[in-house]
Amino acid sequence: MPWWVGLIIGVVCLAVGFVVGFFVIKNVFQKQLEKNPPINRDMIRAMFRQMGRKPSERDITRVLEEMNKYR
Numbered sequence: 001m002p003w004w005v006g007l008i009i010g011v012v013c014l015a016v017g018f019v020v021g022f023f024v025i026k027n028v029f030q031k032q033l034e035k036n037p038p039i040n041r042d043m044i045r046a047m048f049r050q051m052g053r054k055p056s057e058r059d060i061t062r063v064l065e066e067m068n069k070y071r
Contacts, residue, residue, distance in 0.1 A: 039067060 044063050053067035 039064075 041060050041064065044060050045055055050061065053059075
């Protein structure tokens with residue numbers, strides 16, 4: 001087998017691997033987001049209510065800013 005045929009087969013296999021890997025990772029990432037959705041304002045309000053506090057918009061904004069700072 002000539003060397004260029006081996007090179008072409010290797011490049012094709014690498015390209016197919018990248019495409020398959022992309023779709024597998026995309027699927028896994030979407031499943032993780034469904035199981036663990038990002039935190040939004042409603043979730044923070046519920047958390048404050050569970051702690052027995054009535055949150056103000058300032059409290060909610062402060063918590064969101066702190067969480068986004070460490071992302």
